[in-house]
Amino acid sequence: MFDAGGVLTRPIGGRWNPRYDFEAIVAAHHPQVRPDRFPDAIASGQRFLDAASTTPDRTDYHRTILAALGIAEPSQRLLRQLRAPAAGPVIELYPDVRRVLADLHRRGIRMSVVSDNWAGLEATFAGLDIAHYFRGFAISEVLGCRKPDPRMYAEGSRLLGLEPHECLFVDDDPQLVAAARALGYQAVTLDRDARSGPAGQVITSLDELAVS
Known part of the structure; x- marks a missing residue:
């Protein structure tokens, strides 16, 4: 189970969030908005996301940022x-993703995605040519809740x-990994910036899954 x-x-x-072209799109519609207002407005949007119990509607998120810009x-x-x-x-x-997913798939290991995300992630992964590796997607906007x-x-x-004890959950957030363990899942934190971590608790590359 992958985040x-x-x-x-x-x-x-x-x-x-928001995506890389957000400022350019808004500026094309509202050229009077000063560029220096975007960082605070985007921070307002992040607070909106953080306060929600599930992943909110994307348009409501955009409206929050736009309102902070005076729109x-x-x-x-x-x-x-x-x-x-x-x-x-x-x-x-x-x-490391494509080669590890291909290796796990060849070994017959079932995989799913568990992500705090908007609906449509499966289509995005299809565009990246990795959706076929997964049995399904648990998406927060669809389920109406977020990890943990x-x-x-x-x-x-x-x-x-x-069953939970038969699954390994991989996330880059240690708190969400701890929550998975509390529910009976095997779980590891992926910390790509770490040189090493506690054995069985932290990995620094997905390649460590391919050799386990």
């Missing part, structure tokens, strides 16, 4: 453009047809 962002994928442009009544055209797929990729795979809610983990293991 997505920070484990399998990373954002192009250096941030997850109280954004046009439907602007909102549609922000919600539409970007002109280019917004995320990319870490270098037990329902997220339970859906991930249900998709695999396995």
Whole structure:
């Protein structure tokens, strides 16, 4: 069971939300908005996400940022453009992902994705040509809850047809890994910046799964 962002994928442009072309799209509709207002507005959007018990509607998230920019009544055209797929990729795979997923798949290991994300992640992964490796996707917006809610983990293991103790959960957030262990899952933290970590608790590359 894999988390997505920070484990399998990373954002192009250096941030997850909003996507890399957010400022350019808004500026095309509202050129009067000063560029120096975007950082505080984006921080307001992040607080909105953090306060929600599940992944909120993407348009509500965009409205929060736009309101902080002084755009109280954004046009439907602007909102549609922000919600539409970007002109280019917004995320990319870490270098170790494709070879490790292929190796685990060849070994007959069942895999699922458990991610605090908006609906549509499966299509994004299909575009990256890795969706076929997974039995299914447990997505917070779809389930109406976020990790560490037990329902997220339970859906991930249900998709695999396995009991919690038969599953290994991989996430880059140690608190979410601890929550999985408390529910009876095997779990490890992926810390790509660490040189090493406690054996059986921290890995620094997905390659460590391929040899386990």
